[in-house]
Amino acid sequence: MSTLVLGAGISGLLAAWHLHRRGESVEVWEAESQIGGWMQTLPWPTLDGREGRMERGPQGLLVAPGSATDLLFKELGLSLNSPGKGARWVGKGQGLISVPAHPMGLAFTPLMSIRTKLRMALEPFQPVRPAEPEESLYDFIARRAGKGMADELLAPMVAGILAAPPKVLSVDAIPKLRQWEAFGSLFNGVRKSGISHLMVPEGGMGSLPKRLAEQLPQVRTGLRATGLEPCASGWRVKAQGESREVAQVILGLPAFEAAALLAPVAPASALALESIPYTSVKLWHSRHAPLAPFKDGFGFLIDPEFGRPYLGTLVPSWIDPGSAPSDLMQLRSFIGDSALWEDPEPDTPKDWLWTARHLRRWLPELGEAFQTHEEISPNAIPRPVVGHRTWVREALEGLPKGLDWISNARFGVGARDVIEGVPEALD
Template identity: 75%
Template sequence: MATIILGGGVSGLLTAWHLHRRGEAVEVWEAEAEPGGWVQTLPWNGPGGEPGRVEKGPQGILVRAGSPADRLFKALDLPLNSPGKGARWVGKGDQLIPVPAHPMGLATSPLMSLRTKLRMALEPFQPVRPAEPEEGLFEFIARRAGRGMAEELLAPMVAGILAAPPHLLSVDAIPLLRKWESHGSLFNGVRKSGISHLMVPEGGMGALSSRLAERVPLVRTGLRATALEHLPGNRWAVSAPGHRAEADRVILALPAFEAAPLLAPLAPAASEALASIPYTSVKLWHSRHTPLMPFADGFGFLIDPPSGRPYLGTLVPSWIDRGCAPEGLMQLRSFIGDSTLWEDPRPEEPKDWAWTEARLKRWLPALAPALQTREEVSPNAIPRAEKGHRARVRTAVEALPKGLDWISNARFGPGVRDVIEGLEDWA
C-alpha cells in the first residue's frame, strides 16, 4: 500500500516511521522548510558566540521504563538524558511555595488547606464513573480528589501544561487521568503505572524529529497540499503548487484547522467537526542570566492564575537540558498565555521583555538583569480539548471516507508522549 502523509511534524513523521517499519511505501509532505513542527531545537548562541539552543516546543518528555516512549527512543537509538530531581514551586499570593518531591509531602505543604488535604486522602475510595458521558477536567478532579483540590492546585498545574483554564477543558485534555481511574482510583493508577521521569534526547527535543526524518525514506519539504481528489478504484490524488501525486491512502497529520479546509469538499461533516476544535496561542520569552541559587538548580515555577494573569510561569531549561546554555549562565523560559482566556486586567498592554521582567522580579527579586533575551510567538500551538472534544474527534474520524485518516495531537492528546502512545495503538 502506498501512503502520502500530509504534515511533517512529530505526528506525521512517527506515523510514517510505523508504516515504513511495516513495509509500506510512504512519503511525507511538509509545508515548511524543515520537518518537526513544534518539536524542533533551534540554535541560540551565547553572548560571546558560544553554542546554545532553545526549544520551539516542549522542553522534555516524561518517560517510564517499558512505556511506548521508552520503546521508541530505544528503537531509534536516541540516548536520553535526565536532569535528575529538582525543586519546583507554585507562585500563590506573594510567595513561591515549594512543591513536595513526594506525594506524601502534600500532607504538610501550605499549597492546600487542611480540609482539602483530608478530602484528597479519600480519593482511593471514590467510585469509578463510566467514561460516558464526557466529563469536564475540573469536574473530574473535584469528583475524585475534592473541590478544594480542583480550586486550589489544578489551575497552576494545568496552566503550565496546556496554557488554558481547567474549567474550559475536557478530562480528555489529559488522557492519563481516565487511564489511571480505570485501575480503581488515581492513586492506584499512578502506583501500578510506575514512575515517569523527565527526559531530554541528546541534542534537544528536536533530535527526535530529526531521527524520525532520517528513518523515513522520503520527506518532501516546502510542499503544502492544497487539494485532495478521490479517484476511481478508491485511490487518492494530492495536489500542491507544481506537484501532484497519487496513493492508496492519504493521512492528514495536520492541526485540525489545517485539515478542515482540505476535507470540506469530500467530507463536510468531518471538516465541520475539525474546524470547531479550538487552539491556544502562547508567547515565550527566553532569557539568560547569571545563576540565581537555589532557583538555578530546579525545574522552575508555575503561577496560580489570580496571581499572574496572563503570566503563567517560568521554567529553567539550563537545568532541564544542560547543553542549552553556555557554561556559567542560567537560561529561563517564561510563558505568557492568551489574554482572552486569562481575564488579563490590561489586555492592551504589550507583553514585551520589560513587562515579562517585571513579573519575574516579583517572584525572583534578586534576579540579575538579562544578558540575552529572545521572543518566540507560538500561534495556535496547543489544541484546546474543551468539553465536547471527544464527540468532535469521534465525528471527524467516523465521517472520513475510506482511504483518508487524520492523525494529530488534537486526537491523541496534546503532549509528545500522548502522540507516541496513541500512535502505537493506532499502528
C-alpha cells in the same frame, strides 16, 4: 499500500515511521522548510558566540520505564538524559512555594489547606464513574480529589501544560487521567503505570523528529498540500507544482489545517475538526547570571489568580544543560492568551519589560537579562474543551476510505499522548 503523510510534525513522522517499519511504501510532505512542527530545537548562540539552544515546543518528555516512549527511544537508538530531581515551585500569594518531591510530602506542604489534604487522602475510595457524559477537567478532579484540590492546585498545573483554565477544558485534555481512573483510582493508576521522569533526548527535543526522518525513505520539505480529490487508485493530493496519486493519505496536521483540505471531500469531518479550538501562547527566552537555588530546579508555575496571563517560567539550562554554558541561567517564560485568562491589563503589550516585571515579583534578586528572544506561537496548542470527544469521533467517522487524521488534537495534547496514540490508531 502506498501512503502519503501530510505534515512532518511528530504525529506525521511517527505515523510514517510505523508504516515504513511494516514494509509499506510511504512518503512525507511538509509545508515548512524544516521538519518537526512544534518539536524543534533551534540554535541560540550566546552573545560571545558560544553554543546554546532553545526549544520551540516541549522542553522535555515524561517517560516511565517500559512505556511506549521509553521503547521508542530504545528502538531509535536515541539516548535520553534525565536532569535529576530538581526543585519545582508554585507561585501563590506572596511568594514561591516548593512542590514536594515525594507524595508523602504533600501532607506537610503549605500549598493546600488541611481540609484539602484530608479530602485528597480519600481519592482511592471514590467510585469510578462511566466515561460518558464527558466531564470538564475541573469536575473530574473535584469529583476524585475534592473541590479544594481543583481550586487550589489544578489551575497552575494545567496552565503550565495546556495554557488554558481547567473549567473550560475536557478531561480528555489529559487522557492519562481516565486511564488511571480505570485502575480504580488515580492513586492506583499512577502506581501501576510506573512513575514517569522528565527526560530530554541527546541534542534536545528536535533530535526525535530528526531521527525518525533519517529512517524514512522520502521526507520532502517546502511542499504544502493544497488539494485532495478521489482518483482511480485512491486519492490525488496536490501541492504547488506537484501532484501524487496514492492509496492512502494520512493528514498529520492540526485540526484546522486538516479541515481546510477535507472540506470538499469529507464535509462532516471538516465541520467537526473546525470546531476544535486552539490556544496561542507567547514565550520569552532569556539568559541571566545563575541565581541559586532557582538555577538547579525545573522552574515555577503561577496560580493564575496571582499573575495571569503570565503562566510560569522554566529553567531550560537545568532541564537540558546543552541550552546554555554553565555560567548562564536560561529561562523560558510562558504568557497565555489574554482572552482566556481575564487579563487585568489586556491592553498592556506583553513585551520583555512586562515579562521581567512579573518574573521579578517571584524572583526579586534576578539579575538583568544579558540576552532575550521573543517567540509568538499562534494556534500552538489544541484546546480540548467539553465536546472534544464528540468532535473527534465525528471527524473520524466522517472520513472516507483511504483517509485518516493523526494529530495531537486526536490523542491528547502532549507528545507522550501522540507517541502512545499513533501506533494504536494505525492498527
